[in-house]
Amino acid sequence: xxxxxxxxxxxxxxxxxxxxxxxxxxxxxxxxxxxxxxxxxxxxxxxxxxxxxxxxxxxxxxxxxxxxxxxxxxxxxxxxxxxxxxxxxxxxxxxxxxxxxxxxxxxxxxxxxxxxxxxxxxxxxxxxxxxxxxxxxxxxxxxxxxxxxxxxxxxxxxxxxxxxxxxxxxxxxxxxxxxxxxxxxxxxxxxxxxxxxxxxxxxxxxxxxxxxxxxxxxxxxxxxxxxxxxxxxxxxxxxxxxxxxxxxxxxxxxxxxxxxxxxxxxxxx
Amino acid sequence: xxxxxxxxxxxxxxxxxxxxxxxxxxxxxxxxxxxxxxxxxxxxxxxxxxxxxxxxxxxxxxxxxxxxxxxxxxxxxxxxxxxxxxxxxxxxxxxxxxxxxxxxxxxxxxxxxxxxxxxxxxxxxxxxxxxxxxxxxxxxxxxxxxxxxxxxxxxxxxxxxxxxxxxxxxxxxxxxxxxxxxxxxxxxxxxxxxxxxxxxxxxxxxxxxxxxxxxxxxxxxxx
Numbered sequence: 162x163x164x165x166x167x168x169x170x171x172x173x174x175x176x177x178x179x180x181x182x183x184x185x186x187x188x189x190x191x192x193x194x195x196x197x198x199x200x201x202x203x204x205x206x207x208x209x210x211x212x213x214x215x216x217x218x219x220x221x222x223x224x225x226x227x228x229x230x231x232x233x234x235x236x237x238x239x240x241x242x243x244x245x246x247x248x249x250x251x252x253x254x255x256x257x258x259x260x261x262x263x264x265x266x267x268x269x270x271x272x273x274x275x276x277x278x279x280x281x282x283x284x285x286x287x288x289x290x291x292x293x294x295x296x297x298x299x300x301x302x303x304x305x306x307x308x309x310x311x312x313x314x315x316x317x318x319x320x321x322x323x324x325x326x327x328x329x330x331x332x333x334x335x336x337x338x339x340x341x342x343x344x345x346x347x348x349x350x351x352x353x354x355x356x357x358x359x360x361x362x363x364x365x366x367x368x369x370x371x372x373x374x375x376x377x378x379x380x381x382x383x384x385x386x387x388x389x390x391x392x393x394x395x396x397x398x399x400x401x402x403x404x405x406x407x408x409x410x411x412x413x414x415x416x417x418x419x420x421x422x423x424x425x426x427x428x429x430x
Numbered sequence: 431x432x433x434x435x436x437x438x439x440x441x442x443x444x445x446x447x448x449x450x451x452x453x454x455x456x457x458x459x460x461x462x463x464x465x466x467x468x469x470x471x472x473x474x475x476x477x478x479x480x481x482x483x484x485x486x487x488x489x490x491x492x493x494x495x496x497x498x499x500x501x502x503x504x505x506x507x508x509x510x511x512x513x514x515x516x517x518x519x520x521x522x523x524x525x526x527x528x529x530x531x532x533x534x535x536x537x538x539x540x541x542x543x544x545x546x547x548x549x550x551x552x553x554x555x556x557x558x559x560x561x562x563x564x565x566x567x568x569x570x571x572x573x574x575x576x577x578x579x580x581x582x583x584x585x586x587x588x589x590x591x592x593x594x595x596x597x598x599x600x601x602x603x604x605x606x607x608x609x610x611x612x613x614x615x616x617x618x619x620x621x622x623x624x625x626x627x628x629x630x631x632x633x634x635x636x637x638x639x640x641x642x643x644x645x646x647x648x649x650x651x652x653x
Contacts, residue, residue, distance in 0.1 A: 314530070372513055
């Protein structure tokens with residue numbers, strides 16, 4: 162208990178907690194429709210594009226977020242477009258884009274001779290979140306969560322049966338675009354703050370866990386959001402206690418909870 | 431009164447026209463059965479009317495609002511793990527009238543629709559766990575939430591056993607007769623002697639026929 166109090170007496174821990182909770186919450190919300198639409202890997206692919214964009218911004222000496230957000234939004238439109246034309250299938254499009262962006266990013270960085278810690282992009286450095294990052298991230302994440310709340314019925318309809326939604330006169334293109342933008346902003350922020358690895362697992366794990374307990378979209382959405390936040394806080398505390406990297410620890414807690422729920426579900430049935 | 435009027439429409443995929451030069455009118459309170467062999471363009475036609483496919487040429491004139499059309503697809507292939515309750519799915523039919531949140535009236539109407547189709551007990555069940563017949567009724571309920579005017583059904587009896595089939599047709603007939611809902615329905619079952627509906631559109635061999643059911647029977651007997 163004392164060490165818990167000690168842990169949160171550090172400002173950087175409080176910042177990590179706030180940013181982490183907001184990111185976990187929005188990642189779980191965005192993740193539910195992504196996973197159910199079988200687009201789980203979109204998060205992974207886009208985070209690599211974000212890496213490429215960050216590298217580019219670094220070399221060109223531009224503000225990283227303002228380069229990465231538009232580039233990733235473009236990339237997400239590109240993937241969704243390819244998906245509907247079905248010339249290159251969704252998963253290969255994502256793999257293609259993700260590998261290319263990662264390669265280009267690394268290439269640019271080494272050519273320019275900039276010293277950049279690739280590790281921190283992959284595994285994140287949530288403990289080094291500064292005050293300005295905290296404010297910007299909070300504003301953007303609260304916006305994502307509010308927009309999601311307003312459009313959640315539309316998002317359900319698009320996830321369950323897009324053709325029907327279009328047939329009854331819903332502007333599905335508009336809502337798909339809104340969703341792609343939310344997703345892109347989240348991934349850029351998440352990638353910057355908690356790393357590519359953690360953000361893509363925060364998108365996938367909580368929904369899979371929630372799906373093994375609940376059978377309605379609303380319950381799965383709420384449960385995945387709660388699980389995501391709880392898992393993050395638990396992971397943060399464990400990583401502090403054991404001195405392990407936060408990102409990796411949170412992923413392991415999520416994995417543990419998923420496996421536990423799957424087994425429990427089997428046993429109960 | 432003509433609700434939807436098709437004039438020389440050409441619909442298809444890429445450069446291949448599947449429906450070519452078809453004209454007909456959907457009148458208020460019509461019950462039109464669309465018949466024809468596989469590949470004759472029944473589903474393509476419906477996708478054209480619903481603007482899921484662009485017209486290659488011709489014109490469709492709507493004398494009703496776009497959000498007064500309900501649609502029931504051929505059985506939606508759902509992932510057996512997709513978490514969606516019956517109530518959530520039925521409510522989603524009313525999205526064209528509830529831009530953000532569902533109103534209290536919408537929720538009451540959804541319950542009424544479930545009762546009308548005799549599936550009120552399924553309200554909280556997971557869609558993926560239902561039988562084929564139950565699923566079709568849920569999708570019909572969803573379509574009814576979108577409209578009280580025009581209902582477009584794409585082979586609603588596909589993959590159903592005889593009992594569920596008869597039951598479903600009875601419901602559709604009742605909707606037309608008692609609530610005055612205009613029905614356009616693709617069906618395979620016309621040949622089996624159980625003629626339903628008031629008009630028939632046959633897409634056989636691009637030799638389009640559109641007329642009353644009696645006229646169709648006379649024509650088929652002559653051939």
